[in-house]
Amino acid sequence: MAAPDTDTVYRADCPSRPILDQIADKWSMMAMAVLEEPRRFNDIKRRLEGVTQRVLTQTLRRLERNGMIERRVLPTSPVGVEYSLTPLGESLREPFGRLYDWTVAHTGEIHESQQRYDERLRAEES
Amino acid sequence: MAAPDTDTVYRADCPSRPILDQIADKWSMMAMAVLEEPRRFNDIKRRLEGVTQRVLTQTLRRLERNGMIERRVLPTSPVGVEYSLTPLGESLREPFGRLYDWTVAHTGEIHESQQRYDERLRAEES
């Protein structure tokens, strides 16, 4: 399988650790999903229901720093800013998509498991 | 591509959101990676350098609640507990593996981008 069979995944000095820390969070994933095409700040914000402007800014900054997206100031008035995926960011959408597809496919299964678990807990507490 | 082209990914009521929240974190991913075969608690802890016992317990509980892993108390003395992947958890290792492989393949690229970004920042501050 494609899963890591190496001895390094879980090592503290494995280079993937800080990377995963930065990209494997909810808002980053959704921001990248939204950026299937270049979009302006408020456009992204509207689509990511629930995100605050502060957090979105931080998320986009981090993605930019990591080379996933590009920030372009448009020469309009008032100022506009357009974000778009870099080739690197584009290449990340594939593994992200896999993960997303998986969650969609197994959401029901997971919810059932959660209910069983919670019931068992309540049973023990009685 | 496999990436989500739907209109639902970033909707607040998208079922994938709470799921991603629970599984797309660093320790969950590494714990699942470690569980390529059944392992005991302290065995896992030793392999996941840097994790505290508290956090590992929480991580394993959540994974168990979500049906990803199974917890089995061994009839030994003193008590032992063995964790193993369920079929559901097993099926998650594939998309996780993709993501992991991606990070490993692009770690260098990302670091370079970070350095360029940080340099640009310092240049502007001057």
Next chain:
DNA sequence: CTGAATCCACCACGATACTG
């Protein structure tokens, strides 16, 4: 050995107000 429980520090986030 495998936790549960407690205390505490920190910071991540939301809310709000302000600016180029």
Next chain:
DNA sequence: CAGTATCGTGGTGGATTCAG
């Protein structure tokens, strides 16, 4: 429009201790 600045707070994680 696209942010920055500031403040207050809830929750998360670390360290430590206790228990089955």
